[in-house]
Amino acid sequence: MRTPLDSPFSPGSDTVPQVWAGRTAYLSDWRDALRPRRLSGIHERGRTILGEAGSGKSSLVRRIAREAAAAGDWVTPQIRIPSGTDPLKRLAAELLELASTAGLGSARERRITDLLGRVETVAASGISLSLRTGRGPDAYTSLTDLIIEVGREAMRRRNVMVLLHVDEVQNITDDNARSQLLVALGDALTHEEAVRAPGNRMIERSLPIAVYLTGLPEFADMAGARTGATFARRFRTTILDPLDDGDLMTALQPFVAEGWPVNNNAGGTDPVFMEPAAQRAIVELSCGEPFLFQLAGERAWYAGTSNLITADDVRTGWHDAAAEAEAHVQRILDRLPARERQFLETMAKLPPEERTLARIAQGMGYTRSTDAGPTAQRLDSSRRIIHRGRPYGFRHRAIEAYLTSDWPW
Ligand SMILES: Nc1ncnc2c1ncn2[C@@H]1O[C@H](COP(=O)(O)OP(=O)(O)OP(=O)(O)O)[C@@H](O)[C@H]1O
Numbered sequence: 150m151r152t153p154l155d156s157p158f159s160p161g162s163d164t165v166p167q168v169w170a171g172r173t174a175y176l177s178d179w180r181d182a183l184r185p186r187r188l189s190g191i192h193e194r195g196r197t198i199l200g201e202a203g204s205g206k207s208s209l210v211r212r213i214a215r216e217a218a219a220a221g222d223w224v225t226p227q228i229r230i231p232s233g234t235d236p237l238k239r240l241a242a243e244l245l246e247l248a249s250t251a252g253l254g255s256a257r258e259r260r261i262t263d264l265l266g267r268v269e270t271v272a273a274s275g276i277s278l279s280l281r282t283g284r285g286p287d288a289y290t291s292l293t294d295l296i297i298e299v300g301r302e303a304m305r306r307r308n309v310m311v312l313l314h315v316d317e318v319q320n321i322t323d324d325n326a327r328s329q330l331l332v333a334l335g336d337a338l339t340h341e342e343a344v345r346a347p348g349n350r351m352i353e354r355s356l357p358i359a360v361y362l363t364g365l366p367e368f369a370d371m372a373g374a375r376t377g378a379t380f381a382r383r384f385r386t387t388i389l390d391p392l393d394d395g396d397l398m399t400a401l402q403p404f405v406a407e408g409w410p411v412n413n414n415a416g417g418t419d420p421v422f423m424e425p426a427a428q429r430a431i432v433e434l435s436c437g438e439p440f441l442f443q444l445a446g447e448r449a450w451y452a453g454t455s456n457l458i459t460a461d462d463v464r465t466g467w468h469d470a471a472a473e474a475e476a477h478v479q480r481i482l483d484r485l486p487a488r489e490r491q492f493l494e495t496m497a498k499l500p501p502e503e504r505t506l507a508r509i510a511q512g513m514g515y516t517r518s519t520d521a522g523p524t525a526q527r528l529d530s531s532r533r534i535i536h537r538g539r540p541y542g543f544r545h546r547a548i549e550a551y552l553t554s555d556w557p558w
């Protein structure tokens with residue numbers, strides 16, 4: 150028996166889904182490069198992970214953070230920045246929590262109690278603090294100092310990392326607030342600490358601190374506008390691609406092979422299986438979109454109660470999900486500037502082999518094809534919705550399916 154209560158699929162946002170697919174390069178970047186390197190004192194930039202809505206940014210970093218916390222690292226929760234709020238206030242409040250995890254709260258050292266006091270003031274008044282009083286250190290320098298202090302404490306424990314995750318960074322629309330936040334985090338990342346090495350030599354090392362920023366692709370432009378070069382030196386930015394079909398198939402393989410265990414009334418577990426045809430149908434319908442993958446899986450699970458999820462269950466379930474799938478793609482398209490959207494629609498109308506810049510530009514009513522060049526570049530490099538090969542093609546397979554076929558219906 151399967152019931153909705155047991156479904157392992159989670160199309161809601163911000164969860165770490167139980168049925169996880171791919172993103173192995175990112176997980177390995179944390180496990181094999183970022184964490185071990187910073188733990189041994191080698192500098193590594195912060196990570197900025199951007200992508201269209203529903204591409205799985207928050208889930209990815211939450212998964213990394215969960216893994217880190219399980220290993221004993223000191224981790225902030227996902228610090229979401231709601232539109233129009235003061236990010237320094239939010240960060241200050243979370244840093245105070247982190248400081249107490251690190252045991253700094255009980256420190257008697259004057260320097261530390263003063264520092265905690267300064268950060269408490271930032272948590273209360275935010276960025277307006279330095280503007281109002283006009284004296285004393287700026288709000289952001291207090292935050293940097295506290296991150297460094299927590300980093301020092303982590304370094305003393307040897308195998309502990311500090312991980313900060315700021316989400317929805319595109320919501321920080323105030324230039325001043327954004328640059329102060331980036332400087333506060335960046336300064337802590339680049340800070341070098343003098344430590345005594347074997348042989349009584351003094352060396353400089355980085356602290357075991359990692360910062361992840363996640364949000365929509367627009368953030369790259371915003372961050373680049375005023376602090377472009379500095380930002381790029383301090384944060385490595387990547388844009389999430391859709392998931393591979395192979396990764397999605399692999400994620401569902403446990404259902405096909407040994408069955409997904411659900412609790413039964415007898416205190417044990419019973420496996421829920423999936424037909425290979427159902428597995429393929431879910432993968433095809435989701436077009437590489439993590440959100441749609443969870444949605445298709447959930448609906449197929451809900452479509453019946455037997456211990457076998459059939460291809461029919463997938464079809465029946467998707468029938469109810471199609472409107473939501475359409476809304477998902479529509480939302481991504483609606484957010485695009487008119488020109489980018491027009492570009493995609495024009496490109497989609499052309500037969501695949503005729504999708505060249507010249508033909509698309511012509512279709513958009515431009516006299517010179519170079520006029521459409523910047524739009525094409527944005528859709529490729531900043532959003533990764535298309536690729537500019539010969540001919541051009543779609544990377545975002547759900548947008549492609551929506552614009553070129555009757556998917557999701
Ligand atoms: N690697 C993955 N494998 C399977 N499902 C995933 C994966 N990553 C994310 N998901 C699912 O995709 C959905 C969207 O994920 P998430 O909320 O992380 O996206 P997001 O990029 O942060 O979206 P938004 O821009 O709306 O904040 C969630 O339902 C999540 O469970």
Ligand SMILES: [Mg+2]
Nearest residue numbers: 162163206207
């Ligand atoms: Mg998110």
